Amino acid sequence: MAAFRNADASGRTSGLLLRCVLYCLMALGLIITDKRYDHLGEMRRFLSVVAYPVQVAVASPFQGWDWFRESVSTRENLQADKEKLEAALRIANFKLQRYEALEAESQRLRGLRSNTAAVAAHFLIGDIMHLDLDAFRERVLVDKGARDGVFVGQAVLDSGGVFGQVARVEQLTSEVILISDPTHEIPVQVNRNGLRTIAVGTGDTHLLKLPYLSTSADVVAGDLLVTSGLGGGFPAGYPVGTVSAVKRDPAQSLADVDVRPAAALDRTREVMFVWLDGEPGDTVPVVAAAAPASTAATANHTPAASHPQAASHAQPAPPTPPAQHAKPQHQGSPP
Amino acid sequence: MMRDDPVRRLPMALSSLVALSLAVLPLPTAIDAFRPDFLVLVVFYWSIESPRAGGLALAFFAGLALDVIRGVVLGQHALALTLMAAWATHLRLRLRVFSLVSQSLTIFAFLTGYQFILFWVDGATGNPVTAFSRWLAPVIGALLWPLLTGLLSRLHDR
Numbered sequence: 001m002a003a004f005r006n007a008d009a010s011g012r013t014s015g016l017l018l019r020c021v022l023y024c025l026m027a028l029g030l031i032i033t034d035k036r037y038d039h040l041g042e043m044r045r046f047l048s049v050v051a052y053p054v055q056v057a058v059a060s061p062f063q064g065w066d067w068f069r070e071s072v073s074t075r076e077n078l079q080a081d082k083e084k085l086e087a088a089l090r091i092a093n094f095k096l097q098r099y100e101a102l103e104a105e106s107q108r109l110r111g112l113r114s115n116t117a118a119v120a121a122h123f124l125i126g127d128i129m130h131l132d133l134d135a136f137r138e139r140v141l142v143d144k145g146a147r148d149g150v151f152v153g154q155a156v157l158d159s160g161g162v163f164g165q166v167a168r169v170e171q172l173t174s175e176v177i178l179i180s181d182p183t184h185e186i187p188v189q190v191n192r193n194g195l196r197t198i199a200v201g202t203g204d205t206h207l208l209k210l211p212y213l214s215t216s217a218d219v220v221a222g223d224l225l226v227t228s229g230l231g232g233g234f235p236a237g238y239p240v241g242t243v244s245a246v247k248r249d250p251a252q253s254l255a256d257v258d259v260r261p262a263a264a265l266d267r268t269r270e271v272m273f274v275w276l277d278g279e280p281g282d283t284v285p286v287v288a289a290a291a292p293a294s295t296a297a298t299a300n301h302t303p304a305a306s307h308p309q310a311a312s313h314a315q316p317a318p319p320t321p322p323a324q325h326a327k328p329q330h331q332g333s334p335p
Numbered sequence: 336m337m338r339d340d341p342v343r344r345l346p347m348a349l350s351s352l353v354a355l356s357l358a359v360l361p362l363p364t365a366i367d368a369f370r371p372d373f374l375v376l377v378v379f380y381w382s383i384e385s386p387r388a389g390g391l392a393l394a395f396f397a398g399l400a401l402d403v404i405r406g407v408v409l410g411q412h413a414l415a416l417t418l419m420a421a422w423a424t425h426l427r428l429r430l431r432v433f434s435l436v437s438q439s440l441t442i443f444a445f446l447t448g449y450q451f452i453l454f455w456v457d458g459a460t461g462n463p464v465t466a467f468s469r470w471l472a473p474v475i476g477a478l479l480w481p482l483l484t485g486l487l488s489r490l491h492d493r
């Protein structure tokens with residue numbers, strides 16, 4: 001530091017050291033306040049509104065190009081797209097025919113075990129903004145924020161499967177951390193046999209790892225992994241990825257399992273924010289207070305349980321009334 | 336290139352804004368890791384050219400902008416950028432008479448120091464990024480320095 005004092009050869013930057021120390025103390029103060037006390041939400045929100053024009057300015061040429069390409073596509077292209085989509089819709093409808101019956105059945109069975117798993121109740125579509133936030137962290141910026149009721153920790157899906165979760169919410173935008181981020185872990189289940197474990201991101205958008213499985217665990221290449229719903233953050237039963245390789249080294253106690261994510265993490269342009277059954281805060285109490293609530297639950301399900309055949313064919317109304325569709329609109333980000 | 340001009344605010348603000356946009360411009364994943372820290376280079380340039388026109392204040396607020404845009408802990412880039420800009424300001428009289436090669440080498444040292452402070456704060460706040468490729472940015476940045484000084488000094492003289 002003594003070197004700085006000799007610096008004033010010209011006498012012009014006298015006070016350089018002083019100003020440097022001042023700014024550094026301010027920066028350190030910010031780091032500590034932000035990290036330890038989390039008091040800077042308002043300030044960050046304000047600054048992000050200031051930064052928003054830059055983000056929009058950078059992203060808009062790409063969005064403009066997308067729009068241009070869409071608007072000049074030919075009639076034949078649109079026709080082909082339409083046919084493709086219709087075919088996809090037909091297949092989806094085929095699969096959906098049994099869905100309501102199966103869901104009712106599964107709800108009933110879970111009700112018997114007084115275990116209420118979180119079910120996705122409400123979706124909101126968001127567009128990914130064309131921005132690179134950080135080369136070493138797998139994050140994207142989406143154009144929905146606190147104004148739309150998005151909250152921190154919210155599950156985000158795309159059409160293929162689980163995409164990530166909300167890491168930070170601003171007024172107009174939110175930052176989504178991908179399941180492939182090296183700091184992200186998601187509770188999963190092997191669809192074939194119900195084996196539960198945790199999938200960890202690697203920093204590579206095409207690869208997740210299952211680091212906590214023993215070499216004797218029953219998992220083979222091709223297994224589908226779905227969310228287990230444990231932990232409450234993600235709705236249960238959505239595809240996370242497929243096991244692409246299992247390496248078992250007899251010298252190690254843990255297997256080396258590679259997973260290919262189901263969501264198109266590096267290509268998708270639209271994502272869905274998911275609100276679970278009920279508010280984020282009260283999914284936990286429902287599970288915790290299962291015993292007192294079980295009377296209500298069984299009362300709901302006894303008629304159905306006594307006539308399982310009739311119920312599964314009668315396409316019963318979803319046990320969760322449409323009231324919840326209105327609910328998420330009132331959710332702000334948690335304090 | 337030898338002046339200590341007090342009022343050069345407009346080109347300064349403009350170049351910083353452009354550099355900030357370049358910092359978030361989407362690139363293919365393959366070359367994303369090679370993206371130099373444009374804004375940092377611009378801040379270094381102005382710290383050396385006209386420290387009186389903003390210097391450390393520019394460094395601090397540019398760092399803050401990077402923090403907000405990258406969504407990392409507030410103050411991280413601000414701290415790193417302020418420290419390194421102060422160092423650059425301190426050495427500016429010598430740097431101006433250096434050849435371009437020695438300038439680039441010095442800038443490489445600054446960029447590495449900058450990256451190291453980021454690395455340290457990353458680790459201290461609990462989300463370390465240990466990817467080796469983060470140390471590539473200083474190399475690319477130093478290689479880009481002669482081009483950038485040529486470009487910015489043109490803007491400067493106008």
